[in-house]
Amino acid sequence: MKPPETTPESAAATAEVRLEAGGRAVVVLRGRLDSLTAMGPWRQVEQRLHGVAVTALEVDAGGIEYCDGSGMALLHCLQMGFLTPGATVTVRGLTPELQRSFDNFSAADYRASVPPPPLRNHIPTDLGRGARAMARDFVEQVRFIGAVAQGLVGTLFRPRLMRWDEVMRVFESAGANALPIVSLISLLVGLVIAFEAAQPLALFGAQIFIADMIGLVMVRELGPMMAAIILAGRSGSAFAAELGTMKVNEELNALQTMGLDPVRFLVVQRVVASVLLTPLLTVYAMFMGVLGGVLVMLGIGFPLVAIYNELVLRLTAGDVLIGTTKGVVFGLIVAAVGCLRGLQTQKGPSAVGASTTRAVVSSILLIIVTDAGFSILLYVLRQ
Amino acid sequence: MNDHDIAIAVKGLKVGYDHVVVLKDISFEVRRGEVFVILGGSGCGKSTLLKHLIGLFEPMAGEVWIEGVNLVAAEGEARRRLLRRFGVMYQSGALFGSLTVLENVRLPLDIFTDLPERARNLVALGKLKQVGLAAAAHQQPAELSGGMQKRAAIARAMALDPGILFLDEPSAGLDPVTSAGLDALINDLAENMGITFVIVTHELPSIYAVADRVIMLDQKTRTLIAEGRPEALRDHSPNPWVRQFFKREAEPSVTATPTTPT
Structure with a gap:
């Protein structure tokens, strides 16, 4: 995931959402997904999927040109079903380099890092x-x-x-x-x-x-x-x-x-x-x-x-x-x-x-x- | 080598405090993706130079070009944009004691991005996993060892995925095993993420382990006295002090005189 030689910080990143029959949805991501641009596609996907009962979500990441940690977080959010609870999610089309980086962090890692419950006050203690x-x-x-x-x-x-x-x-x-x-x-x-x-x-x-x-x-x-x-x-x-x-x-x-x-x-x-x-x-x-x-x-x-x-x-x-x-x-x-x-x-x-x-x-x-x-x-x- | 290969260019830099000149005539270039080490004896101005490279202090003269933008002249939004393109790890880690490790790493994302909280947490956790600290995400910095604090500081410096990381004495005060682990992390990030590193240190094992190129500063002349690969400087530098530094030999004046047993 080497950064490109030039860093066009405002390059557009887009998300196209297609709703198909049987509760199926396809999200096509394109462009440069970084800490500045990842929010645009996030909002687009969130708006389109709001209130829709999705049973299967497919994320087509083949059009991603560059993806940093923030872009990866967007992909992981989609994969973990944050926007489509209960749906089966598949992410495909990542370049081998991005796929390796994507696989480095899993839902299990996220679950393992859930903060411990706060200590309860016990008045006598x-x-x-x-x-x-x-x-x-x-x-x-x-x-x-x-x-x-x-x-x-x-x-x-x-x-x-x-x-x-x-x-x-x-x-x-x-x-x-x-x-x-x-x-x-x-x-x-x-x-x-x-x-x-x-x-x-x-x-x-x-x-x-x-x-x-x-x-x-x-x-x-x-x-x-x-x-x-x-x-x-x-x-x-x-x-x-x-x-x-x-x-x-x-x-x-x-x-x-x-x-x-x-x-x-x-x-x-x-x-x-x-x-x-x-x-x-x-x-x-x-x-x-x-x-x-x-x-x-x-x-x-x-x-x-x-x-x-x-x-x-x-x-x-x-x-x-x-x-x-x-x-x-x-x-x-x-x-x-x-x-x-x-x-x-x-x-x-x-x-x-x-x-x-x-x-x-x-x-x-x-x-x-x-x-x-x-x-x-x-x-x-x-x- | 064209301009695209240059991540940082320092031209005729003169730095100091008040009217005291600490370093002068400093010029060098750091190539994109290389691990570049600034070294020199104690008190020669390494950390001072670093603080000028990251824009904390204004130089007395000269220019610091980062990714093609002159940091010294940059103001307002241009400067803010430039500051986002590099991360800094301070000698002590400089983690905020009132925040957890995860919150420390998430802080730049909280300030500079409008990603939702869950996404920011995921980015921060990803960075912590990269430096091997995912399990310590919810601990306070004071609960971590020195090495862990430095790794957490590197994770925070990487939060916005900058192309350049400045590290001030990353191995100082660490045991050899932790220090070697940190060196491996630097090499991994440089090779796999293409990050350019500028490291201030005088830990010789670390220099040999990570440095692609080094520059050496001299306290007496207040200038740059050597530039090149560490092994080449050790074996072939025309300057005897540089060779002495790399071979870790004591100065003649402080060498113990052999005593005759009585």
């Missing part, structure tokens, strides 16, 4: 599998926390192993480079909250309390949370992708065979950098959020000194301490979860992407749950 996966994940997380703690303690005794240049690199990429996005999001969130609160508070003549509200919300809740969520999206995902790619490239195996613990060599630096930078990022997010609220209040007409006095009266050093403590804990969560998901990366082309997604989703979920835990704890402590 799925539940069991899910529970087992969760339990295994929990055990891995506990083991990982232990390994990170061990790595941190080990580094305290042997600070040379810390690789401070790596810590600085993470500090820069996850901290300094995140400032523009933290600025924008925090400022806008502060601005929107203050703006939305201004209208109902105006009904009671209580717009001055926007300062109290924005101060408390940004310092105790949203500042740390937004800094942590941005860290999870920007850096937790990056940690998972970096470590995942290293695992896929067998770099982690290389570390282990050199006697280096991947947790101590790669994870500890990221965790330390994140824990050190999140208080700074959190305070910055608090400041920008409050600034957003202040801008709205200035727009309403309050003097800056009044806003300042209200903020200073309401906010205490304890509030800032609570906010930054949350930031530290969130930073620890984001770095640890990002690295854990990276180390858990499986094989396959979508594995790194899946790890990255899991890192971000798990981090955000844990941040929210931990934040709720903080709220309950602080409430209990205040009683």
Whole structure:
């Protein structure tokens, strides 16, 4: 089936269909049957045979000048009775070369390659599998926390192993480079909250309390949370992708065979950098959020000194301490979860992407749950 | 030899990245139906040249004529038509991980033809049978071995029955048996289907097994330094480095010095 020297891609291919007595039909194919031209004869045959009860189909392929895989597929479709179910089909007139190619693929080959039936969902089995996966994940997380703690303690005794240049690199990429996005999001969130609160508070003549509200919300809740969520999206995902790619490239195996613990060599630096930078990022997010609220209040007409006095009266050093403590804990969560998901990366082309997604989703979920835990704890402590 | 016998003609090609010239003054012709091998040492620009031959990158200068059409100048529909006339197998196979093997092979047919789905499945299955992978049609690429992935990639490259197939390092990383199987497949397709092969490799056993003609690239001069049959180059090339390459001899500087037992 050698291709011709010239390839007239639009050369016509035709099919003539003759219906004869006794349910007999003859299809005469002519011309060049390739991926571009095979569809024409297919449609012609399909239209002519539609609704006709054919018991015997004869395909005259003597007029075919060239036939590639697509043309062969048309012949096989006719032979397998796709257009004439139940009819006996004969294909004749193929050149010896085309006949050899035609015989290379049979109906048995087609039947043998029918896809396996999709697995049925079995709820108890799925539940069991899910529970087992969760339990295994929990055990891995506990083991990982232990390994990170061990790595941190080990580094305290042997600070040379810390690789401070790596810590600085993470500090820069996850901290300094995140400032523009933290600025924008925090400022806008502060601005929107203050703006939305201004209208109902105006009904009671209580717009001055926007300062109290924005101060408390940004310092105790949203500042740390937004800094942590941005860290999870920007850096937790990056940690998972970096470590995942290293695992896929067998770099982690290389570390282990050199006697280096991947947790101590790669994870500890990221965790330390994140824990050190999140208080700074959190305070910055608090400041920008409050600034957003202040801008709205200035727009309403309050003097800056009044806003300042209200903020200073309401906010205490304890509030800032609570906010930054949350930031530290969130930073620890984001770095640890990002690295854990990276180390858990499986094989396959979508594995790194899946790890990255899991890192971000798990981090955000844990941040929210931990934040709720903080709220309950602080409430209990205040009683 | 008239123009009809020429599948690919490369004229004065100069390729590189940014302002760094990787290869220059590259001119050669590939005859219709022959297995043509581009070879050279690691980092000499073989894969770069291949990427320019298939139109992935634009050359700094020169022309690449495929089936009588200049790929470098072709645009729009003319370029699309030309791209359909050759298939490419990438070094890693480049199968889409989210699709089954059958769907991978069927993909060019899904895009370029309006054949009904059953017919497209039949074409894809026929190609998979040709490369001995019909049984793996519904598996995911990640479930296949390296050799199987490369064969599946060849099946995908053949889906539209192109006259020319470009293969980038088809034998790299394969065991000798699988590699020999792939060589046999290339020879079979070249002989029985009349497909022109352009293969980038530096696997000597494969070169001897499949190549009708080879060209050799040189990293130092950045040019083409030899052209001919592999056996002839091995035995009679005036360039000592070419002979050394074919005889698989280490460079003098890296040859181990014999040590005196103590």
